[in-house]
Amino acid sequence: MYLRPITEKMTDTTSHPPLVDQYGSLSHNASQIQCDGNRSQVIEECELPLIDLSYLRSQDEKKRQACAAAIASASSEWGFFQVVNHGISPNLLGEMRKEQMKLFELPFKNKASCGLLNDSYRWGNPRATSAKQFSWSEAFHIPLTMISEEACYGELSSLRYGSDGEIRNSNVQTCSNSCRRFSRESGTSRRVFGEVCNESTCFLRLNRYPQCSIQPEMFGLVPHTDSDFLTILYQDQVGGLQLMKDSKWVAVKPNPQALIVNIGDLFQAWSNDIYKSVEHKVMANEKVERYSIAYFLCPSYDSLVGSCMEPSVYKKFTFGEFRKQVQEDVKKTGHKVGLPRFLL
Ligand SMILES: C=C1C[C@]23C[C@@]1(O)CC[C@H]2[C@@]12CC[C@H](O)[C@@](C)(C(=O)O1)[C@H]2[C@@H]3C(=O)O
Ligand SMILES: O=C(O)CCC(=O)C(=O)O
Numbered sequence: 001m002y003l004r005p006i007t008e009k010m011t012d013t014t015s016h017p018p019l020v021d022q023y024g025s026l027s028h029n030a031s032q033i034q035c036d037g038n039r040s041q042v043i044e045e046c047e048l049p050l051i052d053l054s055y056l057r058s059q060d061e062k063k064r065q066a067c068a069a070a071i072a073s074a075s076s077e078w079g080f081f082q083v084v085n086h087g088i089s090p091n092l093l094g095e096m097r098k099e100q101m102k103l104f105e106l107p108f109k110n111k112a113s114c115g116l117l118n119d120s121y122r123w124g125n126p127r128a129t130s131a132k133q134f135s136w137s138e139a140f141h142i143p144l145t146m147i148s149e150e151a152c153y154g155e156l157s158s159l160r161y162g163s164d165g166e167i168r169n170s171n172v173q174t175c176s177n178s179c180r181r182f183s184r185e186s187g188t189s190r191r192v193f194g195e196v197c198n199e200s201t202c203f204l205r206l207n208r209y210p211q212c213s214i215q216p217e218m219f220g221l222v223p224h225t226d227s228d229f230l231t232i233l234y235q236d237q238v239g240g241l242q243l244m245k246d247s248k249w250v251a252v253k254p255n256p257q258a259l260i261v262n263i264g265d266l267f268q269a270w271s272n273d274i275y276k277s278v279e280h281k282v283m284a285n286e287k288v289e290r291y292s293i294a295y296f297l298c299p300s301y302d303s304l305v306g307s308c309m310e311p312s313v314y315k316k317f318t319f320g321e322f323r324k325q326v327q328e329d330v331k332k333t334g335h336k337v338g339l340p341r342f343l344l
């Protein structure tokens, strides 16, 4: 793992976003510079429920049903699970990781200003009003609408093409297709994902969490729930992801063979609160940087999200109304409210 000195002098070619400066300006008012109030709490490390997806493709009906039942109970009790035999090759994931590192090594001024990948670059938490809302990370939150367009890649055409030089086999395209195929096979109804969440409405989020030695207990990503149907996450082996379980933060033990799946807000609403969109966060690492890739299955902004059964817990709302409400709340308070805004 390459150790980048956090004190790297800010020059025109540095790849680091000015996290130290922004954090400093946000926290100089705080009486006590504390990002996470759980300093003293001992965090237990857990293994997420493990699902072998090959059982979903078994000839044996009982095995398929048992696998679907395990997905359903994990989605209800944890809101998270990890899957093996998911069908995305380790080579492709390795290629994605290499491209991701190349992307983040670009000079910060290029990442922040040249509109790369649909102008999807973000760092820190620009709308943070206090150090508690600050995220020690940078990300490209890429809408997949135009992922095969040349303009989207600027100087990084290597991201656009696969190792065979073909767009159709580009790493981003293939990862996105594989994730969509996986989500269809993972026991969820085709109607929910097959038609509603298609290529043009999903997002790929590339995360980089620089090592952070200025403050222990620094948020790499502030506590949140995902504003989507389902998230498929590929993380490296550094660790740092934590989720809320029985009112306590629990650290997720990385598993090199597995992808992580978590329920998003829209799936919780659609399931009438049976499946849970669980709060999670990332804690920055004091010694090494960390990378992850998240694939967000989202419907179009005009898709109506209703409950799969009556009486419904939530009123019907479109994904656009949901996103707009989240953005208004974050703009006003720095915090996302999400589903509680739509309770009947
Ligand atoms: C899944 C996501 C929801 C989020 C953007 C993200 O891709 C990852 C971080 C989330 C977060 C956390 C802090 C804020 O509440 C938020 C608005 C943000 O800027 O990043 C949410 C995003 C969201 O809910 O849209
Ligand atoms: O990096 C991780 O492990 C989680 C990232 C995440 O929660 C997100 O991008 O929504």
Ligand SMILES: [Fe+2]
Binding pocket: 224, 225, 226, 280
């Ligand atoms: Fe998330």
